[in-house]
Amino acid sequence: MSYETDHLGFLLNAQSWDKGWTETVAKNLSLNLEPLDLEIVESLRAFYFEFDLSPPMRPLVKHIKTTFGADIGNSIWLMKRYGESPARVLAQLAGLPKPKNCL
Structure with missing residues (x-):
């Protein structure tokens, strides 16, 4: 499937997202997806909509802490898992626009 993206690689239409998008982005980022990653992506999509x-x-x-608990709902865990810009990486995995104030 082909996906329409902006110049930064973010999906232009969040409605056209599917699991294949997440798998493609994860592969490009050298991120081995685990079931928890997909749960986080789904929760972020629900948050967005x-x-x-x-x-x-x-x-x-705050959202991840409320949804999944304090063990992973903290910036240290998120940065270890998704790099120095977890909000950007997770938005991209979830097919969402780049968050405001993200580099």
Whole structure:
């Protein structure tokens, strides 16, 4: 399947997302997807469609902490798993727009 992206590699239409998109992005980022990653992606998509917001870091951490618990809902765990910009990486995996204030 072909996906339409912006110049930064973010999916242009969040509605055209599917699991194949996440797998392609993960492969390009050398990230081995685990079931938890897919659960996080699904929860971020639900967050986006509820609040019309691709969450930057602080709301992202709060959302993940509320949804999945404090063990992974913290910036240290997220940065170890997704690199120095977890909000950007997770938004890209979830087929969401680049969060505001993300480099």
